[in-house]
Amino acid sequence: MNPVAGALTAVVLGGVVVGGTVLAFHSTSPKPPLMVVDGVAASATGIPGVTKTAELKLESYPDSAPITWRRTNDGVGPHPGWVSYGPTTNIQLPANTLVTVTITNYDGGEPIPNPGYLASVHGTVGGDMTIDGEKATSIDPSHVGHTFTIHNYPSDTQESLYVSVPIPAVPDDLMENPPAEPSASNPYGWPPKVVKFQFVTKGPGEYAWNCEFPCGGNYAGMGEAMSSYGYMSGVIHVV
Numbered sequence: 679m680n681p682v683a684g685a686l687t688a689v690v691l692g693g694v695v696v697g698g699t700v701l702a703f704h705s706t707s708p709k710p711p712l713m714v715v716d717g718v719a720a721s722a723t724g725i726p727g728v729t730k731t732a733e734l735k736l737e738s739y740p741d742s743a744p745i746t747w748r749r750t751n752d753g754v755g756p757h758p759g760w761v762s763y764g765p766t767t768n769i770q771l772p773a774n775t776l777v778t779v780t781i782t783n784y785d786g787g788e789p790i791p792n793p794g795y796l797a798s799v800h801g802t803v804g805g806d807m808t809i810d811g812e813k814a815t816s817i818d819p820s821h822v823g824h825t826f827t828i829h830n831y832p833s834d835t836q837e838s839l840y841v842s843v844p845i846p847a848v849p850d851d852l853m854e855n856p857p858a859e860p861s862a863s864n865p866y867g868w869p870p871k872v873v874k875f876q877f878v879t880k881g882p883g884e885y886a887w888n889c890e891f892p893c894g895g896n897y898a899g900m901g902e903a904m905s906s907y908g909y910m911s912g913v914i915h916v917v
């Protein structure tokens with residue numbers, strides 16, 4: 679987390695704690711709303727048996743302040759300082775579809791544990807991605823924001839699916855001195871890192887996804903946002 683967001687978080691959290699409402703918010707924390715992404719018929723996806731495409735757009739933030747569905751009456755969500763994916767982590771995608779994913783990351787980062795594996799792309803079409811339009815198969819492991827990782831073991835009821843993409847961090851100096859004012863299209867004022875890749879959904883099922891970077895605070899980074907559904911983890915319902 680950058681110093682600016684840290685200071686903001688401290689102020690906002692301080693207000694919440696003084697109000698004595700942390701536990702109340704926590705217990706009533708709403709389930710992430712379902713984002714339904716429809717498929718579009720496509721004659722030539724280049725992948726045998728795949729005749730549909732879909733577009734999935736996600737963002738990742740250094741805090742959860744931009745997540746509107748979490749807001750309660752006072753206009754603030756239950757854990758405004760926690761890192762978060764948005765607009766929701768509860769996603770529905772069509773089966774056997776070529777999905778183009780765009781992740782716009784506004785968060786900073788740190789060195790990732792297991793850099794040889796988690797800083798590389800796995801399971802995408804072509805084995806690569808683009809970062810701000812440039813092709814890549816891995817990123818600098820010393821400056822990772824988050825990962826987008828779908829992982830499910832095969833079971834009697836659904837196929838296995840594994841996709842893992844590392845997401846580069848926004849440089850610290852940009853976050854400390856944002857070149858623009860926050861706006862409706864950019865809640866922070868610094869330029870995000872935009873990662874794009876494609877993967878093919880398999881058959882119907884419920885596929886867990888999460889960030890594999892320990893970015894959550896507490897318990898060596900695996901607590902809070904990492905262990906609470908809807909911040910750094912979610913479900914992809916393939917139908």
Ligand SMILES: [Cu+2]
Binds near residue numbers: 761824
């Ligand atoms: Cu993360």
